[in-house]
Amino acid sequence: MTQRGTLGVAVVGTGKMGADHVRRIDGVTSGARVAAVVDLDTARAERLADGIDGCTAYTDPDAAMAADDVDAVLIASPGPAHEAALLTAFEHDLPVLCEKPLTPDAASALRVMEAEQKLGHRRVQVGFMRRYDAEYMRLKELLDSGRLGRPLMLHNRHRNATLPVPGFTSEMLINDAVVHEMDITRWLLDQEITAVTVMKPRPSSNAPEGLQDPQFVIFETDGGAVVDVEMNVNCRFGYQVQAEAVCENGTARIGDAHGMLVNSAGQWGGSIAPDFVARFEDAYDREVQAWVDATRRGEVTGPSVWDGYAAAAVCETGVTALTEGGRREVKMIDRPELYRS
Amino acid sequence: MTQRGTLGVAVVGTGKMGADHVRRIDGVTSGARVAAVVDLDTARAERLADGIDGCTAYTDPDAAMAADDVDAVLIASPGPAHEAALLTAFEHDLPVLCEKPLTPDAASALRVMEAEQKLGHRRVQVGFMRRYDAEYMRLKELLDSGRLGRPLMLHNRHRNATLPVPGFTSEMLINDAVVHEMDITRWLLDQEITAVTVMKPRPSSNAPEGLQDPQFVIFETDGGAVVDVEMNVNCRFGYQVQAEAVCENGTARIGDAHGMLVNSAGQWGGSIAPDFVARFEDAYDREVQAWVDATRRGEVTGPSVWDGYAAAAVCETGVTALTEGGRREVKMIDRPELYRS
Amino acid sequence: MTQRGTLGVAVVGTGKMGADHVRRIDGVTSGARVAAVVDLDTARAERLADGIDGCTAYTDPDAAMAADDVDAVLIASPGPAHEAALLTAFEHDLPVLCEKPLTPDAASALRVMEAEQKLGHRRVQVGFMRRYDAEYMRLKELLDSGRLGRPLMLHNRHRNATLPVPGFTSEMLINDAVVHEMDITRWLLDQEITAVTVMKPRPSSNAPEGLQDPQFVIFETDGGAVVDVEMNVNCRFGYQVQAEAVCENGTARIGDAHGMLVNSAGQWGGSIAPDFVARFEDAYDREVQAWVDATRRGEVTGPSVWDGYAAAAVCETGVTALTEGGRREVKMIDRPELYRS
Amino acid sequence: MTQRGTLGVAVVGTGKMGADHVRRIDGVTSGARVAAVVDLDTARAERLADGIDGCTAYTDPDAAMAADDVDAVLIASPGPAHEAALLTAFEHDLPVLCEKPLTPDAASALRVMEAEQKLGHRRVQVGFMRRYDAEYMRLKELLDSGRLGRPLMLHNRHRNATLPVPGFTSEMLINDAVVHEMDITRWLLDQEITAVTVMKPRPSSNAPEGLQDPQFVIFETDGGAVVDVEMNVNCRFGYQVQAEAVCENGTARIGDAHGMLVNSAGQWGGSIAPDFVARFEDAYDREVQAWVDATRRGEVTGPSVWDGYAAAAVCETGVTALTEGGRREVKMIDRPELYRS
Structure with missing residues (x-):
């Protein structure tokens, strides 16, 4: 080549x-x-x-x-x-x-x-x-610019209209869905996740019997940030991913997706993407x-590969936090030389 | 007393x-x-x-x-x-x-x-x-501050879900509805209206036979501003009043009324006021x-009373522009001493 | 009388x-x-x-x-x-x-x-x-209508530009500020708060030495809802109170306060209220x-008085959670007959 | 090939x-x-x-x-x-x-x-x-769906921060800038433009001596729609293109471009694209x-080529309306067979 x-x-x-x-x-x-x-x-x-x-x-x-x-x-x-x-x-x-x-x-x-x-x-x-979504890229650029000061908190919403696949389990909410927020948190903040807590709201009646949905997941990072994730796989209204970074001197929010505004039948507003393909194509x-x-x-x-490993390590901790409760610390090896830039 | x-x-x-x-x-x-x-x-x-x-x-x-x-x-x-x-x-x-x-x-x-x-x-x-609506008051305050420079244009939208009263005529669109934009234009810009043109889109099929609805009305002012009004009494979706002032260094828009945002059933957005009472209470x-x-x-x-007279004079011109076509100049007496501040 | x-x-x-x-x-x-x-x-x-x-x-x-x-x-x-x-x-x-x-x-x-x-x-x-704010009233009305299903989570933001008073302590963040979210949570959901956890992001450099600001507070309720509060008293950019209720079939957000939209100098947007007086007058x-x-x-x-007592009880728990860490359960007496409706 | x-x-x-x-x-x-x-x-x-x-x-x-x-x-x-x-x-x-x-x-x-x-x-x-802009494509799709009924009016805004090139003339506002709205109007509505009127606000003090900027241009179409264009080449605040289609049963607006919302320094909002490259890349x-x-x-x-010809014909009419005033009718040949679909 x-x-x-x-x-x-x-x-x-x-x-x-x-x-x-x-x-x-x-x-x-x-x-x-x-x-x-x-x-x-x-x-x-x-x-x-x-x-x-x-x-x-x-x-x-x-x-x-x-x-x-x-x-x-x-x-x-x-x-x-x-x-x-x-x-x-x-x-x-x-x-x-x-x-x-x-x-x-x-x-x-x-x-x-x-x-x-x-x-x-x-x-x-x-x-x-x-990491290649235009809005996340703009948010990253803004955070990296330092214009708003150090990030203190990050609020994430991750909502699916319905179960991605039949038989989706409570652990899969962590491993297949929250994993995106784990990576995006590490990337946006350039910090590692050190602890995970999973709060369990009483499940939605849209969720199948036995599925802990929604989950409210909290990360702590080695930079002192607190990050929360609303994870929801039966919200019914569409696919929606949002993030708000709260910095010392300002906040920035993405994901409202307010491209076209329509007035009709007593309502102003617009349509919500039906699935992740439409949102992230x-x-x-x-x-x-x-x-x-x-x-x-x-x-x-x-x-x-380091990012892939970190996601896997945080996911394992997340599943423990989900199943055993309480705040769980993440165990990871030191970052090898090859993966330091 | x-x-x-x-x-x-x-x-x-x-x-x-x-x-x-x-x-x-x-x-x-x-x-x-x-x-x-x-x-x-x-x-x-x-x-x-x-x-x-x-x-x-x-x-x-x-x-x-x-x-x-x-x-x-x-x-x-x-x-x-x-x-x-x-x-x-x-x-x-x-x-x-x-x-x-x-x-x-x-x-x-x-x-x-x-x-x-x-x-x-x-x-x-x-x-x-x-003039006592909180948003119009904020817009007036901003224009008066001079922060955006001189106003060049003003875009107005005035939409009713359905005919305010049965038997509403094309002239009443001018006299009872557009009259609000006449007054608000004079007040926001602190200028008099000197000419009126009424454009007539092909009527909506929601309008009763014979009613010219919607109308698109254009004012010219003695300060050189051009002002347009979309007047619509059968828009079906609710009552909505909006204004955007276009100034030399910026624009300001009111009337989006985006107080509470709801996600549901594939839609983000909110409700539109049903009528002027809800909007202007x-x-x-x-x-x-x-x-x-x-x-x-x-x-x-x-x-x-001068404002009441001016509205009446502009309305009469507007009705002439509506019925006879073309651009029509407004005739008014000089402003009496009592009404100068 | x-x-x-x-x-x-x-x-x-x-x-x-x-x-x-x-x-x-x-x-x-x-x-x-x-x-x-x-x-x-x-x-x-x-x-x-x-x-x-x-x-x-x-x-x-x-x-x-x-x-x-x-x-x-x-x-x-x-x-x-x-x-x-x-x-x-x-x-x-x-x-x-x-x-x-x-x-x-x-x-x-x-x-x-x-x-x-x-x-x-x-x-x-x-x-x-x-409880008398127009937007909270609309949110309450929507939740009570049942149109969105049962509330699962409530996300709250409470941001002050600067310390409300000099000498504001970490405990006062709970007692004087978060207390509003305690009451509004109980009122919106019509549920009692049963446990409080306080997460502590590394303090903003805008905060005086020794003040734990911001705080990220989590309530659990007897209806199984999980509620989070971002409490921030040095955000610099203004006074902002927002809430998003996440229900089974939709979400509703208030507090964006997007009344007048201005385009100027490379920016679209509007102004943020300077303080609680402007926001809640x-x-x-x-x-x-x-x-x-x-x-x-x-x-x-x-x-x-029951609501006043409940707020005090939850505040006491919140201060314990803040100072001693971990998840703390709220102790309250049974609701007396007089305060049941 | x-x-x-x-x-x-x-x-x-x-x-x-x-x-x-x-x-x-x-x-x-x-x-x-x-x-x-x-x-x-x-x-x-x-x-x-x-x-x-x-x-x-x-x-x-x-x-x-x-x-x-x-x-x-x-x-x-x-x-x-x-x-x-x-x-x-x-x-x-x-x-x-x-x-x-x-x-x-x-x-x-x-x-x-x-x-x-x-x-x-x-x-x-x-x-x-x-015609290949994602938002215009969504608007076209919505109009074609008939969901909002027949289009009655179209409001367009076309704003440049500064003169696209030095020496830009009043005629070039029509030929190089408004021409986009001519084409997009024909495409969105699937109608031909039959008359053009150009209103002339008192020029902005940002405009060079002798330039008629802004212009407010009105099209009439053979389908009975009335279309207005705010054309502005010295708005200072950025590059902004917006359109609102007003139909019998609703309206749809594009161009607000509210991707990322930032709170900082007393303001909520976001940035405006600096130029057409950023907006239309x-x-x-x-x-x-x-x-x-x-x-x-x-x-x-x-x-x-028919679309290219139609734009040229409407531009010529627009320049006449600009220089000679009044409402001017567009003269075009009949559409040749090759360009009918």
């Missing part, structure tokens, strides 16, 4: 998310093409490959990564398959965009982190796509473009 | 508006009481008077104004009866709050103005209550209180 | 708050007059009384309450003087509007509650004026008018 | 706008590459071409369009050069994205339209990029991508 050439990407996993990335790289992203699709379901992979010039279907990730026209890997398989795919990519020394979670738990994330350190350079960007586009652009420049940017 | 005594008010006309003022003076306004109610419908007047300590019912306005316990007059009878009531009040030299319109046309308004000049001092406050309260307070101090403030 | 007569009010305490109530009853409130002002500082009381027809200055509350022209009492003296003044009012069986706090602690509040029960009927309205007016109206009808409405 | 191949684009004109399109096609747009850049300034063209793999610099548009690797043309040269470049592209039968204006006047636009008709199929997309990206996508599918979509 020369810097200016078109990046040949192998997409590993062609479920809902993988197929969407295939469509994106084929028709939206500049400077990249889908060179390979990999899925255990051969027929599915071949169907996808058929529609794209010069795209080959594979069942084995290793074979795809060994192909001459593959310059980079996008991992979108189920979480438990990530570790193996990442290690294979490391063997081929290929740049990787790995969908979140990096791996399902802190121990496996540690193993991936060790492997990348052995490689000696960063290869992985983890798919925390909120631009962020996904921007994330993949940023990865392609950096890769073509020979760089690795964005969320690192 | 001593300055600190309670003001005894005679309310002339006890229809919807008059009865509402009786209720207001009895239970909301400080420093005043309803001493008399006057209506040709004796039974109606007596029913009202019965509920209020020390209140007498009259049929004849002159008798009421002659009563010892009447210190001031509030005229809320139909427009055609205003001239006579005002002249009677002048005979008794009583302070008056006269509901709009001052009188139904410019000629009669001129006669009232001459009579007040003969009296030698201002006695009348005209009921242009929008506070303005009415403030208007009457301001009149009572000024009267107790021995002063006359607020919109004057 | 007949129902329709003008209510003669004795105002006890003529400091900043008392003097403001004197001005209000004299010039804003309908149906009441200031019959007496009471202050240990005789000169001060006489100065105030001089400006008002028929108003007498007193040093002794008992003398004022015994006067023939005194029908009701407004207590605005310092908190520690409230208990004695309330008991005196009970002896005269006079209706009372008592500024918050009812008394400085739960024990004294209990004594007042016992005295009122002995009297056999409610006499006291406690000055939790937020209308609420004070409405509170006193509601008290006068109810009193003239022979009724006692609004926040009761 | 096969449907799935990468589109080789020749960019004609490499001034500010042309260079920006080169950057866009090189690094943002998917499925296209810059195959040629054309400029009379050879050095400038070569500098640009040097940075891009497989890109050739030309001085002569005809030579570039004849090149084997050129599949499509983007014209970004000055307006007077458009006609010749378009006719050359027609000779090569190449798809064209032509920056606005199509040509400088209605007569030359007619000639282009005749040439394209002779070709027998549409080849040109005109660069009215507002996404629209440009989307416009070029839409053109590339359609071209690869062998289609021509978007604003047509």
Whole structure:
């Protein structure tokens, strides 16, 4: 791959998310093409490959990564398959965009982190796509400017109209949903989360029997900030993600999404996004473009394996706080040299 | 009446508006009481008077104004009866709050103005209550501060859910509704209106056959400002009054009324006031209180007979512009000494 | 006092708050007059009384309450003087509007509650004026309507530009400021607070050395709701009070206060109220008018002695949570018969 | 060019706008590459071409369009050069994205339209990029849905902080700025503009001597709508484009751009875009991508030569209305068959 050439990407996993990335790289992203699709379901992979010039279907990730026209890997398989795919990519020394979670738990994330350190350079960007949302980027820019002083608190709202998938459990609220706020908190504040408390309102009657929904989660950080998350997966009215940073000399709020205002039938207002695709589609586009652009420049940017590990460690603490109650401290290893900038 | 005594008010006309003022003076306004109610419908007047300590019912306005316990007059009878009531009040030299319109046309308004000049001092406050609306007051204050520079344009929206009364005519849109924007334009800008143009969109299918609704009315002023009014009496979604002043260095908009924001059923937003009572109730309260307070101090403030005359003159021009088309210039007498401040 | 007569009010305490109530009853409130002002500082009381027809200055509350022209009492003296003044009012069986706090602690509040029960009927309205704020009233109405389902969470923001008074302590953040959210939470949700946790962000550099500001306070209620309060007394940018109720099927937010929108110098937006007077002046007016109206009808409405006691009990718990850390349960007596509706 | 191949684009004109399109096609747009850049300034063209793999610099548009690797043309040269470049592209039968204006006047636009008709199929997309702005697209979708009923009025605001270029004339306000509202009005309403009136507020003291700024322009359409445009090129506070469609049963407003809300220093609000690049960058990206996508599918979509001609005809009428006053009717030929869908 020369810097200016078109990046040949192998997409590993062609479920809902993988197929969407295939469509994106084929028709939206500049400077990249889908060179390979990999899925255990051969027929599915071949169907996808058929529609794209010069795209080959594979069942084995290793074979795809060994192909001459593959310059980079996008991992979108189920979480438990990530570790193996990442290690294979490391063997081929290929740049990787790995969908979140990096791996399902802190121990496996540690193993991936060790492997990348052995490689000696960063290869992985983890798919925390909120960092590429235009509003979060503006908020980050404002906080980094120091114009409002030091951040003291961060209030987050994360609302889904209905259960993301049937059978969603109380732990999945932490692992699959609150995890976004864990990462965004660490990124916005540039601080690590040191303790987690989970408050449990009496569940909504919209929630299935036995599901602790909503949850009100509180993080403490090593910079002394207190962060709260309203996590809600049955709010019925739509998908809504909001954040307000409270700083010493001002506050900033994003997520009201008041683009078009309509007056009709006794109401002023507008519509709420139905789901995370509608809300964050631009962020996904921007994330993949940023990865392609950096890769073509020979760089690795964005969320690192360290960020994937930290999310996993905080999630494990969060689940303990949820199930056992009280305030729980987060245990993490020291940040390795490779992940300090 | 001593300055600190309670003001005894005679309310002339006890229809919807008059009865509402009786209720207001009895239970909301400080420093005043309803001493008399006057209506040709004796039974109606007596029913009202019965509920209020020390209140007498009259049929004849002159008798009421002659009563010892009447210190001031509030005229809320139909427009055609205003001239006579005002002249009677002048005979008794009583302070008056006269509901709009001052009188139904410019000629009669001129006669009232001459009579007040003969009296030698201002006695009348005209009921242009929008000047007492908290948001218009803030806008006026901002414009007067000069912070945004000279006003160049003023955009107004005036929307009713449905016809204010059955049988509302195209001319009544000008005389009963746009008249508010005429007065508020003159007050906000402190300029006179010199020309009127009425644009006629193809009528809404919500409008009854033959009614020119909506209308888009354009004023030019002697200060060089251009002012537009969207006038709409069948907008269906509620009652909404908005204004945006465009100045040399900024703009200011009022009327969005975004007090409480609700997320529900796929929508963010809030409710729109159903009618002018809901929208302007506070303005009415403030208007009457301001009149009572000024009267107790021995002063006359607020919109004057000159303002009532100007509104009538501009309305007449507006009706000509509506019926004959094109741009029409406003003819007015020079402002008499008494009405210059 | 007949129902329709003008209510003669004795105002006890003529400091900043008392003097403001004197001005209000004299010039804003309908149906009441200031019959007496009471202050240990005789000169001060006489100065105030001089400006008002028929108003007498007193040093002794008992003398004022015994006067023939005194029908009701407004207590605005310092908190520690409230208990004695309330008991005196009970002896005269006079209706009372008592500024918050009812008394400085739960024990004294209990004594007042016992005295009122002995009297056999409610006499006291406690000055939790937020219940009379137009936006909180709309929010309460919406919650009571059930349209959004059961409330699950309540997010509150309470921000002051600077310390309300010099020497403000960490405990005073709870007792003087968060106390408003305690009452408004109980009122909005119609639930009792059962536990308090205080999170302590690293203090703002705007806060004086040693002051824990901001604080992030969490209430749990007997209805299973989780309520958070951002309490901030050095936010610099203005005075701001916001609340968002999160219900099963929707949320409702108040306090954005977006009345007039200005575009200027690279910014859209509007001004933030400088202090609680600007924000809540209308609420004070409405509170006193509601008290006068109810009193003239022979009724006692609004926040009761029970509400004053509950606030004191929750405050005591809050101070413990602040100073000792962790989650603290609230201890309260059972609600006496008199205070059940 | 096969449907799935990468589109080789020749960019004609490499001034500010042309260079920006080169950057866009090189690094943002998917499925296209810059195959040629054309400029009379050879050095400038070569500098640009040097940075891009497989890109050739030309001085002569005809030579570039004849090149084997050129599949499509983007014209970004000055307006007077458009006609010749378009006719050359027609000779090569190449798809064209032509920056606005199509040509400088209605007569030359007619000639282009005749040439394209002779070709027998549409080849040109005109660069009215507002049609690709996300908010305008949502507004169009809402209007087309019929949910609010027929559009009656359209209120537009178009504000620039300062003169776009030095020496901007009163006519250029119409031709270079209001032209956007002309096109967007025709597109949103799917109606032709039949008359133009230009109201002239007393100029802002921010405007250079002799410039009629602001202007308040009124369109009438063949569907009976009345449309107003506030055009302002010295508003000082930023770049702002807003539109409110007033329909029979509701209104819809875009352009408030309230993405991030900041509280600081006595103000709530946010920042206003400094210029049209910041406001419409996404629209440009989307416009070029839409053109590339359609071209690869062998289609021509978007604003047509007819739209370019209509804008020119309305602009000419607007300039007459500006210089001669009064209401002026628009003269246009009948819509040719090729431009009816």
